[in-house]
Amino acid sequence: MTDWVGLGAALPNGHARPPAPAKIQHNFPPPRPVVGPSPPNTAPLHRSAAARSMPKIKTSRVKYPEGWELIEPTLRDLEAKMREAENDTHDGKRKCEALWPIFRISHQKSRYIYDLYYRRKEIKKELYEFCLDQGYADKNLIAKWKKPGYERLCCLRCIQTRDHNFATTCVCRVPKHLREETVIECVHCGCKGCASGD
Numbered sequence: 001m002t003d004w005v006g007l008g009a010a011l012p013n014g015h016a017r018p019p020a021p022a023k024i025q026h027n028f029p030p031p032r033p034v035v036g037p038s039p040p041n042t043a044p045l046h047r048s049a050a051a052r053s054m055p056k057i058k059t060s061r062v063k064y065p066e067g068w069e070l071i072e073p074t075l076r077d078l079e080a081k082m083r084e085a086e087n088d089t090h091d092g093k094r095k096c097e098a099l100w101p102i103f104r105i106s107h108q109k110s111r112y113i114y115d116l117y118y119r120r121k122e123i124k125k126e127l128y129e130f131c132l133d134q135g136y137a138d139k140n141l142i143a144k145w146k147k148p149g150y151e152r153l154c155c156l157r158c159i160q161t162r163d164h165n166f167a168t169t170c171v172c173r174v175p176k177h178l179r180e181e182t183v184i185e186c187v188h189c190g191c192k193g194c195a196s197g198d
């Protein structure tokens with residue numbers, strides 16, 4: 001994912017501030033004495049002298065769709081939480097538990113975008129798709145939420161049968177009334193139950 005955080009703050013109109021035209025400084029090393037045959041000239045022939053004198057400035061400007069400024073604070077907040085979770089030292093936690101916050105925050109981000117678009121209908125398709133493309137929401141997880149029985153699915157791992165004993169799905173997918181334990185936390189993401197209707 002492109003990290004554009006450092007590329008200048010987003011303006012109120014939702015567009016990234018274009019980088020100020022910077023003076024390009026060429027820092028060529030001093031010419032070396034030629035000791036052997038000079039290397040073949042590999043410069044593309046089609047580039048004119050004018051093109052060579054105006055080096056192409058690489059910009060990765062992102063065009064933010066309408067409404068971005070309304071959802072950006074929440075997304076930034078969740079991203080900060082994600083970084084915190086990733087940098088956590090995991091002291092005293094079981095190995096599997098260390099990943100739980102990461103799954104939870106990832107779920108929250110996807111859910112936020114999903115709800116805004118499908119349930120609250122507060123963002124437009126363009127912004128919704130932008131969030132998916134930019135990785136603010138997990139499109140595979142959202143695809144599951146649209147299917148009956150998966151509306152509350154916690155994470156994709158919990159429905160991958162190869163990750164579980166006896167090729168079943170995760171305990172968190174079992175409806176409350178069908179499992180013996182009333183309180184559970186699944187090993188994959190710490191889900192306390194995500195069957196539809198729970």
Ligand SMILES: [Zn+2]
Binds near residue numbers: 153154173192193195
């Ligand atoms: Zn679950």
Ligand SMILES: [Zn+2]
Binds near residue numbers: 189
């Ligand atoms: Zn699970």
